[in-house]
Amino acid sequence: MTVNLTRIYTRLGDRGETHLGDMSRVPKTHPRIEAYGTVDELNAFIGVALTTPGLPQQYAGWLRRIQNDLFDVGADIAVPHGDDRTRLRVQPAQTTWLEERCDEVNATLTPLRSFVLPGGTPAAAQLHVCRTVCRRAERAAITCGDELNEQVVHYLNRLSDLLFILSRGANGADEPLWEPGASQ
Numbered sequence: 001m002t003v004n005l006t007r008i009y010t011r012l013g014d015r016g017e018t019h020l021g022d023m024s025r026v027p028k029t030h031p032r033i034e035a036y037g038t039v040d041e042l043n044a045f046i047g048v049a050l051t052t053p054g055l056p057q058q059y060a061g062w063l064r065r066i067q068n069d070l071f072d073v074g075a076d077i078a079v080p081h082g083d084d085r086t087r088l089r090v091q092p093a094q095t096t097w098l099e100e101r102c103d104e105v106n107a108t109l110t111p112l113r114s115f116v117l118p119g120g121t122p123a124a125a126q127l128h129v130c131r132t133v134c135r136r137a138e139r140a141a142i143t144c145g146d147e148l149n150e151q152v153v154h155y156l157n158r159l160s161d162l163l164f165i166l167s168r169g170a171n172g173a174d175e176p177l178w179e180p181g182a183s184q
Contacts, residue, residue, distance in 0.1 A: 016028050016029075031140065031143040031144045031145070032077055032078060032080070032144050034140045034143070035077045035137065035140040035141045035143065035144055036073075036074040036077040036078050038133065038136050038137040038140045039070055039073050039074045039077065039137045039141075039156075040070075040074060041133055041137075042070060042130060042133045042134050042137050043067050043070045043071070043074075045126070045129055045130045045133050046063050046066060046067055046070070046130055047067065048126055048129075049063060049123065049126040049127055049129075049130055050063055050064070052122050052123045052126045053122055053123065054121045054122055054123040054170065055123040055126075055170065056123075056169065056170065059123075059166050059169070059170070062101055062162075062166075065097075066098075066159065069090075069094055069155070072088055072090055072094070073090055073152055073155060073156070075087075075088045076088060076089050076090045076149050076151075076152050077141060077144065077148065077152060080147050081147045081148075081149065089149050089151065090149055090151040090152050090154075090155050091151065092151060092154070094151075094155055095151065095154045095155045095158050098155065098158040098159055098161075098162050099158055101162055101165075102158070102161055102162050102165050105162075105165045105166060105168075105169050106165050108169065109165070109168050109169060110173065112177075113177060114177040114178045114179070114180075115177065115178040116164075116167070116168060116171075116175055116176065116177060116178070117176040117177065117178055118132075118167075119176050120167075120170070120171035120174065120175050120176050121170050121171055121172075123167075123170040124167040124168070124170040124171040124175070125167075127163050127164075127166050127167035127170055128163075128164075128167050130163045131160050131163035131164050131167065134156055134159050134160040134163055135160050137156050138153060138156035138157055138160065141153055141156060
């Protein structure tokens, strides 16, 4: 599949509307625009994570793959179901791959004794930012309603789990944990 972008500005959105992938016009406040915009924001934050010192190389390779998959997620969200054209859709195998990475990394971590505070190493802190933006993207995708490919929500839900697990891995044994009532 080839994408050709010959001109970046079109002026078509100057009045607060844009096209979905099926060429229907919607306001830029439409739930689909909000959802794939938040996926785009997540992708940008993952790009920042990739530049962060201390990010394990194995994680970097996975995050680059995820960045590409997030474009698939955005493309899926951008096209409502219903026409008879073949469209790019998120597939269960993409979510399965995330689950396999979750299991792989989680097997190396100590069991949690408390909730993890976002922070620790720069890489872990940035992965926590990615996790929270991913959760927002998931909520935004859900607002698109029943005509959204359910695999989009599955993928984003599992991705937020993986980002949490990767943040734990990036912190190693020295992860900041919540101490209930510690300042009381």
